[in-house]
Amino acid sequence: MSVLPEQISQLETSVAAQFSGAQEYNLSEMMNLLKFYNFDPVEVGTEAAKARGLIVARIIIKSLTVSPRADAAAACYLLSATLLEDENVQAALTLQEQFECIRLDAFWASVAKPAVAALIEPVVGFFDNIRDVIAGVVSITYQRLSLSLFGTLVNLSGAELTQFISSKGWTVEGDVLSLPLVPENTSSDGSVVSDNIQLPQLTKLITYASTSN
């Protein structure tokens, strides 16, 4: 009935494979590991606790890559009070908050710190994924914005920026980036949602009204 250490180490291996990209992203598996940590806590300050802190921090970082799905939030509900005190977990939570609020200047400043960079490093492809998420939210918000602004949002410049934009198939004229028109960035006025009553729904009522007179 108790959680077996083998179960935990097995899950840890497979979550590590998610980080390295050897396995598909799987939220349930990461959440299971967090749950097992809750059922089987280790003593604060030990090597085992630190190792867990690192894995949990990376789970939060990994789950950011599927934003705007709330996977990171779902994972956070399973943190324990002691894990919340762990410095790596706290660093990951700060990153998550900056990213979720789209305070991207702060986010890029954070990831430049060596400690945070070391946290992210095993999460292979994190930056590519995160830039895709940013490009996604920009493309539903803007129809047109300056190239330099976009560059700071995705933290790219020069050839890298040009390459990123062309990989999206977007067009640049001078310093202006035009984004393809989609329903989300072409909101127009006057769309009114109303109910729709069909005549057949009213036949009984009308029959009743005409017979009871």
Next chain:
Amino acid sequence: MSNPHYDNDYDSDVAVHSDSEQSKVPTSVGIDPSVLSFITHFYNAYRSNNNPELQRCYTMKFSALSKRHFAKSTWPAAEEIASLVNNDEFFLILYKELYFRHIYANSQPTLEQSIGSYDNYVNLFNFITQAETPITTDIPIQWLWDMVDELIYQFGKYVAYRRSPTKPIPAADVERIHANPHVWDVKIIISLFQYLVQQSNINEILIAASNDQDESEVAGEFGSILLYRNLGYFSLIGLLRINCLLGDFHYALEMVKNIQFSKTAFYNRIIPCRVSLFYHVGFCQVMLRRYSEAASTFTDILFFITKADLQHMPHYLQDAIHKNSAQMVTLLAICVTLCPPRYALDEAIAKDLSSFSPPSLPPSLLGPPFLSKVFEEWFKNASPRFITYILPTPEQAMAAMASKQVEVSIPQRMFMRDIRQQLLVPKVRSYLRLYTSLTISKLASFLEADESEVRSYLLNYKHKTRSTQGSTVSYSDVDFHVIDDIVHISEVKPAANHSQYFLRQISSLDEQLLSVNINTTTLRAGAGAANGSQGSSSSHGNRH
């Protein structure tokens, strides 16, 4: 699964039963004849597998006799009536379920009673799942639901007792807690439900049903028996609830993903089950930021509750449902504040919501500090009582009690953190709503922030109001897009809901006619007509 410590200690405190047990008083002595005949009758209904009669015994006769004879005492212990029922093991387990439930309903259970009830639930589930051939007793579904519900309720009570005792725990009980570390262990309770889910093949049955396939092909030996199928179904909802209480909202929703939400679904047959299912599903959706889905979950069930006929239900159930629906209105307020829906809410629900005023407050008051307080208050009132994975020892719990420290649950802390990340959304929305287009610099001056911050807010707004279900459609009522430095805004105004207007007029006319004593037969036909035109949404659907 009997508990040696519990057996040894049993007679130390509970005077009433242990006396009769120890002195081996012949059964049925001192028991009122009407109670004896009820038990015999109950047993016969059980023996002959007479579902309607079991239902009557369970819902009416048992509570009537409880009121008459056992308002201040417990029902006879199972040992005292065993000879009346042929020592039937399963019947005695079922009887004990009622016996302990009556104690919980009428008084504060002692620790032994709590342990006894736990042991009995474990026995009950094990008896059912470990039978070699399926048990064919057709236990009324209401009872089965109540078992699942009561098990979780008693579990919650035990957790509360262990985590925040209201008075010092006596030394004998401290010892008993240490001697019974697995009592009400959340892992055991989860496994009880999980085992039933697997054994009954309920997920396979539900998948087959939603694909219009023959269920009997997948049901298997146990799943084709009503007892297993029904209890398996309720176990899914039990798992939803336990996982929700543990903060695993993702997995909680996974538990019920095969349940189709429809008018003909099985959960409709038991009103408290339906309410519980919707409350927990909606709550999980709120926690996972799926506000627009949560809003429709809540409006659906709240609409049902306002129209449902609860009069025939016991008062404690009616109270529970009303309390639960107040919580859901509060959760709905959270949803519509963060993500106003694009459709008009039902008028009765909108009226309940109007007491939660922040959405209509002037923008200047919608600042984060104020809203944060409001949300915290709402959340405290509307959330279930979360449980922790590991219970504190009695010594730790009493130390915490002495120091009066209030521990904020992790889900609440994380929810408030998540809320703080989007507190600017309502404020930004309230300014955007005033314009069809405005420059970012102007918006910045309203929000008292610099332009780059405002650009962040706008991205944040889009990011947070997007549904998390893979769809990229914004469900918010105010939408916008930015071209260079200008924000272009569109607002979706929900139109008046005509069908509800008509229904209300029809029903008010109906009532006026009634009040002037017009032939009621004709009237019923009229109400039926209105009912037919709108399905379940007629206010007269429940009048007979």
